[in-house]
Amino acid sequence: MKHILNNPESLVVDSLAGLCAVNPALSFDKDNKIVHVTNQDHSKVALVCGGGSGHEPSHSGFVGQGILTAAVCGNVFASPNASQVRRAIDLVHNDKGTVIIVKNYTGDVLNFGLAKEQYAASHAQFADRVKFVIVGDDVAVGRSQGNIVGRRGLAGTCLVYKIAGALAHRGASLEDVYNIAQWTASRVATIGVGLEHCHVPGTGAPSSHLSTSEIEIGMGIHNEPGHQHLSPIPPLSQLMSQLLDLLINQDDKERAFVPFQGSGKDKVVLLLNNLGGISELELSGIVTESKSALLKRGIAIERVLSGSFMTSLNMPGFSITLLLLPTGGTNEPDLPLILSLIDDPSSTPGWKFSSRVPPPAEPTLSIPTSATSTQKPTHTPLPAPTPSTFLSSLESACKALIAAEPQITSFDSIAGDGDCGLTLHAGASAVLASIKSSQISGQDVVGSVIQIASIAEEKMGGTSGALYSIWFSALAQELQRSQATGKGVKEVTGAMWIDALKNALKKLYTYTKARPPSRTLVDPLAAFVDALPDLKTESDVVDPGVWGKAVERAKEAAEKTRELEAKAGRSAYVEGSRLKEEQVPDPGAWGVKIVLEGLGL
Template sequence: MALQKHLLNDAESLVVDSLTGLCAVNNQLAFDPPNKVVYKSKLDRSKVALVCGGGSGHEPSHAGFVGEGMLSAAVCGNIFASPSSSQVRRGIDLVENDAGTLILVKNYTGDILNFGLAAEQYAAEHAQEKSGKVKFLVVGDDVAVGRTQGGIVGRRGLAGVVLVYKIAGALASQGGTLHEVYSIAEWVAGRIGTIGVGLEHCHVPGTAAPSSSLSANEIEIGLGIHNEAGNKRLSPIPPLTELIPLLVDYITSTTDAERGFLPFKNDGSDEVVLLVNNLGGMSELEIGGVVRAAREELRKRQIGVSRVLAGTLMTSLNMPGFSISLLLLPRADEKHEAAKILSLLDAPAQTPGWKWNSTAPPNTPTPLAPTASSTKASTSSSSARIAAAQPAEFVAALQRACAALVAAEPEITRMDTIAGDGDCGLTLKAGAQAVEKLTKEGSITGADLVSDIVAIAKIAENDMGGTSGALYSIFFSALAQGIQATANGTSTVTPEVWGNALSAALNKLYTYTRARPPSRTLVDPLAAFIDAFKGGFAEAVKAAAAAAEHTKDVEAKAGRSAYVDTSVLTREKVPDPGAWGVKTILEAL
């Protein structure tokens, strides 16, 4: 379900509160609260003014782009609702100038009607001196809506319109005439394709919960920025390596009669600007992954990428999703020059909404180097190999433990969302999958225990990471040292060697952590297991399981839970996730 909780004073005042806050951030701005118009306070009236706007809820668009080098004014409606014509007219009056005004709107009926009416009223009242000084441009860049479905309405406006704002705004700030600014804006608008993807719809503050939602493993393609449904749902959610090619097809296809909107040649001569836009609820981490996948897909298609822009530019409130836009640059025989378009895109813009971008093409992707866990770790020791008593069973036991951790990930993650930072299950799962891979490749065989355990320590370091990864890596590294030190020339490890090595490893771990049982950490079941090991493996596992269960009643003294409100832990009665991971491993072994 869409996130339905919001932090605000009142839904009715949210837009004005937000715009007031924006003006505190950007002191170039002035604000007309009754009409919700944000505009440049010091306007050069010898230059063309750009006015845009529409419903709120798409921040930083539109008001976040008002400032030197971009827009002159933004007229804001309520959330997802067009401003009235009188609001728009006020915005036009506030930026009245000698060079003329270009009004830019996204292709939505309410925006077209209200902004258009205001433009016509202004022209009628200045019929003699300024009727030709206002131009109006509608931008529609959505490629999800096909020609048949769109009919006479055409394509919706999405994040690609921001590129029109930037390029036209830069030309206006450089002194371009109204005709020149309109001409380049119109050309750019016709060369942009955008497609959006969402994991869920958004929730509008002050409204009832949405009646429909996507399932937990479903994604929607082609959705609009006002909660409009998309044209396709996919389940399960595909990886980016499968999703991005599908999205790029929507934009670049010339064989799809419904969506071949842009004149791509797809022959290696196309050059584009790539824009990856956060629809409001995506993490920067994920957006970076989308950028990489999109850049790689365009490289495979021999589509040149002259610029890459990424960030939160046009949202749908808190929608967890993103959109991809491609601006197809002009070729040598076309009206505008690619170098001119790019120079306007690169020109500075003093607005909080516009994201920094490099003024050069992206570097060629660097091939990923193999990680330490992808190859068998080697040891520099020249000592004889020490094998497991039953090598095949050793490998099988590791595989059982890996499978158990993967299966337990949702429950461990649930525990960690209450008692920690929410990543313990995923961290253990990543380590388990990496160990499992080595066993299936035959890199871990049980014939050389020291090397096998060092390999596991490397996985904990590189594939798991974080606190848990460091603790596991230290423990396993010390365990390998302990086996070497206590084997006493034997070629096969014995229970006595295991016991001595485990005790040595725990003592080594204690030099790097202050946690001692009971501390509500993974040390609790680990220490219980090692202390009881002399009584047999089965009894030691029972002791570890009991210690892990007991962590739900233990006051947190170290680890992730030490920062969690004690009352929450007392109320929820959830065991420590790290301790539960140790229990899971030992029981599977």
């Protein structure tokens, strides 16, 4: 129910003024809430559209060269009145005529239709130069239910705008523009899916909600009820199959509005529309699944369009539209003509990117071009003094991290972005899998450390993964250096570990500005390394108690992060007083503490 605005009453006018700032080629009739092309070419057919606001970029976002000439906007989800529409018809008056395109909603049809008839009555000489097209593409409304009013108009309307507008821009006659708009309107089918209803600014709390496990198929763009509710929410592949059945199944006499032939004869334009509140990440995944589902049914996709075309304010959901392309029948436009009209460039902020080519059946996968990209690292294996102890220590640390995931996640939900525990869990699980597959072995410590660095990079990712990967990569380098400079070295010694740890920390410092105390994972890591003795030679004997004392220093540093002001890392973006109030340690630092304790040093 939250919105960012001055006040609900001025929202539509403020929005249209902003659109004119984005597209200076437009003029704004503030009193009538109309945007129109400033330097209109009066030798070409004009296209007028409109309806209630709240569906942006429809309708105003498609005004510009190559699509619409003017858009008339009502208040949120409310049709503009007839006098507003008459003003728009006057503004776009031209030598060839005007086509009005509206969605099939009662208010829009009545008010735009009334304006057309009033204009014809007062301008008898131009009465035949204003045509009227109604688009109803919603298959959720069956024939019985919509017996009188017909189907609702949804995102398929935008394809009517684009195809008719591009033809008008080419200089076609009024009849040709009108006919192609009518043909397109007869060939589009749309179904919407919502996870929740939207909220109209300035109104009270909505009276109905969907549960957290529920999805609604066929929801209208004004919060109208849908065709059916599903709970639990099915996987996308299963959901997409149900949606396509509603769009193309010719056995469903209630919804077989568009004459799909099947048997591999159909070609379509696929339009995936964001209803306002779904992430681009999800929408692209929906594109992938819808493309796959169509191809499985033998339907050829000639173009894919994806983005926000006709929204329902901030509704979390999407709609899928299919435009059935010409099959060579009589009185049909040519297929290349329709595709070229979709591909024609336009100067409107609402129309989305189009590749102007059919999508590939599968994404083009990159192929390594350099032999070095597939070369395996080479080094001389260097065993641990007791290989079984090396592996058991690693296993113990990994299991401790996995067990601590809920605790670290809870810390990170306050002090960060909530993913630190899951990231460490993923890394630890991958290390255990590598131990099981013998990719990590006590017979090859250097190779094992290199493998752990790779796991941190690939399985953990993010900042933590990069830091861990740099650390272990540096550690491997230092162990190899000690191996190369040491005479007759047959196994990794405690002195070699200490030297490698100290030099790896120096290398890590070249990639992060964090220095203790910083409330980051560097705090316990540095405390551990700094507590280790400075050796004069790599052959110096290391007291076993040294490791335990260093771990204690690391634990103290991790605990102290509860009291520290964040200077770097994830917590630097969290309000300082909250961290002190909650007394939450840094999640990354806590992870290092868990690892060191788990190693049993």
